Structures are given as structure tokens and as C-alpha cells.
Amino acid sequence: MMTVDGLFGAGDTIGGTAHKFSSGSFAEGRIAAKAAVRYVNDLGKTQLQVSEQEYRDLEKVIYQPLENYRVGRNEIVAGTVSPSYLLPIQGLQRLEQLMDEYVGGISTNYMTNAVMLNRGLELLTMLKEDMSSMGAEDLHQLQRTWELQHRLLASESVTRHTLFRQETRWPGYYYRGDHMKLDDENWHCFTLSRYDRKTGEWAMEKAPVHHIID
Numbered sequence: 001m002m003t004v005d006g007l008f009g010a011g012d013t014i015g016g017t018a019h020k021f022s023s024g025s026f027a028e029g030r031i032a033a034k035a036a037v038r039y040v041n042d043l044g045k046t047q048l049q050v051s052e053q054e055y056r057d058l059e060k061v062i063y064q065p066l067e068n069y070r071v072g073r074n075e076i077v078a079g080t081v082s083p084s085y086l087l088p089i090q091g092l093q094r095l096e097q098l099m100d101e102y103v104g105g106i107s108t109n110y111m112t113n114a115v116m117l118n119r120g121l122e123l124l125t126m127l128k129e130d131m132s133s134m135g136a137e138d139l140h141q142l143q144r145t146w147e148l149q150h151r152l153l154a155s156e157s158v159t160r161h162t163l164f165r166q167e168t169r170w171p172g173y174y175y176r177g178d179h180m181k182l183d184d185e186n187w188h189c190f191t192l193s194r195y196d197r198k199t200g201e202w203a204m205e206k207a208p209v210h211h212i213i214d
Helices: 022-043 052-075 088-102 114-133 137-164
Strands: 189-195 202-207
Touching: 052 137, 088 114, 088 137, 114 137, 137 189, 137 202
Parallel strands: none
Antiparallel strands: 189 202
């Protein structure tokens, strides 16, 4: 469970480590799922109190992409390009390209720097603004839309952590071209972030590494 009570995460959502990779993330997913079930069972009959208005407001937000598509679909006569909405695959392609080109992807031989990372954050901000114009033709595409929303948040977190950590700790996974060396004196630590969803601001800090000896 993360710092938000009842919120469970796995993979990049609980911190990046090169040795974890895909199989480790899958294992974390199983652990998180089992822990979430135990958490719900432990609650018993205790339930969160949500007002009818909160429920309706959230429902409107969740299903808005379906409405965007219903209204805008008549504006195109062929293809999938619309002046009114973006499809999930189009948003995903934008996200993949900007992360690849600016945040140490394969097209740059996993190399990035502060200038590229800051430009990547600018492009991520533009994509975040466009998320309100997503269109989904069915429930499957609606799921894809919200998966993209979650990937976008994770991508911004990765970008901000890479920018904050001024060293190259995992050669082969990404390189900071402006900080090519390992810097244990300043960066043998965890980097922690806190996102304020109301203001959109990120707070970054360091935390010491504590070694446990049995």
C-alpha cells in the first residue's frame, strides 16, 4: 500500500529500479492484489462514505470520453482524425514518441539531459491538457483512455525523477548526458516525490538508504 490509504501500486508506481524490470513488476502486481484483498476483508462492514453528488460528479468525468465521441463523430466522413477529439491510440502514440525522444528512449540511445527533460515536461503538459478532449467509441476504448491517463501520470513522475537525480546510476537503462558519472556522495539515496492534484505541483526530496543486517 502506498502513502494514500487503500491505494496499492506495483511496477513504476512504487519506484523504479533497473533490477526489477518486467518479471519483478508482475510479481509486485500479484503481491499488491493479494494485499488489496486482505485490506478490503479487514475493513469488514466498514465502508467509505461518499455523497450522491460526489458519485455523480465522478461518473460524469469517467464517461465524458464516450460523450465526446458521440458528439464529435459526425464531423468526420472517413479515417480516424477528428477536429473534436483524440482517440486513445493517438494519445498513446504521442506519449510514446515524446518519452522516447526526450526522456532517454531507444531513439537517442537512452541518452537525455536537463534541456531535453524540461522540453519533455512541456510536451507532457500539452498532452495532459488534451486529455479532456479524448473520445471513446465503446467501453473498451474508454478503458484504454483511462489507462492512458494513468500512463501519462507515471511518465511525468519518471521524467521528474530523472531530472531531479543528477547522475547516471543505471547505465544501459538511461544516461544523463550532462551528468554521466555515478555520484554516491550526493545520490546514494532514494528520491521521493509528492504530487498535488489540486495545484499540479510536484515536491521532490531525498531520503537516506538504510541497510538492514540480519
